[in-house]
Amino acid sequence: MRLTVLAACTVFLSEGCEEKKPDITPTPATISPSVTPPSLSAVVPSATSTATATSTATSTSAAVSAVASVDGGGRVLKCGAKPLPPCPLFAWMKANTGPAMASEDFPALETALERIATMTPPGYSNWASIAKDGAKAARDKNLDGVKGSCTGCHKQYRERYKKEMRDRPI
Numbered sequence: 001m002r003l004t005v006l007a008a009c010t011v012f013l014s015e016g017c018e019e020k021k022p023d024i025t026p027t028p029a030t031i032s033p034s035v036t037p038p039s040l041s042a043v044v045p046s047a048t049s050t051a052t053a054t055s056t057a058t059s060t061s062a063a064v065s066a067v068a069s070v071d072g073g074g075r076v077l078k079c080g081a082k083p084l085p086p087c088p089l090f091a092w093m094k095a096n097t098g099p100a101m102a103s104e105d106f107p108a109l110e111t112a113l114e115r116i117a118t119m120t121p122p123g124y125s126n127w128a129s130i131a132k133d134g135a136k137a138a139r140d141k142n143l144d145g146v147k148g149s150c151t152g153c154h155k156q157y158r159e160r161y162k163k164e165m166r167d168r169p170i
Contacts, residue, residue, distance in 0.1 A: 077167070
């Protein structure tokens with residue numbers, strides 16, 4: 001029964017997504033011949049169900065949210081890929097460094113990189129110095145130096161940051 005709901009949720013989530021979700025719908029070979037798969041209406045509570053939500057749509061949305069908001073390690077995610085909201089640091093970077101980089105606005109890049117240096121999480125010992133190097137490159141109008149700073153920080157910290165503190169307020 002759980003597999004049917006998960007399969008329905010997977011199909012729902014894969015519609016309109018860039019990444020194709022694997023099809024986990026059970027095949028006849030994986031279902032015992034004596035077991036008849038339940039219909040979706042038997043799995044998702046109806047509007048009159050007193051055990052769970054007040055409507056099928058609400059129940060389905062809750063199931064989809066639960067599936068979409070858990071990462072591979074079993075952690076509940078508050079932000080990230082759609083349908084979740086963007087994570088705080090990503091949203092800040094997209095609003096501040098992205099446009100400045102695209103327009104080669106060196107004063108804005110310097111300001112953004114100086115601000116990033118103040119956002120150093122505990123245990124990320126090179127974060128501030130990398131950001132300050134990028135700010136200096138922006139002062140010198142050295143776009144390659146700014147890009148190198150960004151690349152260096154992302155290579156060193158992006159995956160770790162996403163695993164440890166992706167929803168950290170900035």
